[in-house]
Amino acid sequence: MNFTYSSNEKALRQKMDSRTIAEQEREIQYLRRRLEKLSAARTGKTVRPAPVIHSSTQSLAA
Numbered sequence: 001m002n003f004t005y006s007s008n009e010k011a012l013r014q015k016m017d018s019r020t021i022a023e024q025e026r027e028i029q030y031l032r033r034r035l036e037k038l039s040a041a042r043t044g045k046t047v048r049p050a051p052v053i054h055s056s057t058q059s060l061a062a
Helices: 004-017 019-044
Strands: none
Touching: none
């Protein structure tokens, strides 16, 4: 394993551990939207927005 990768992964894990659940959920939603836009751009399709999860107790099926 690459030392730099290992160090970066450790730093990222520490950063994630220090963030609140709400901050992590916002980051996940942002990254999901970016991924959908990039995927749509690759395939030439229109983007359908991701479902918004307001709380960690809600599920996508709700």
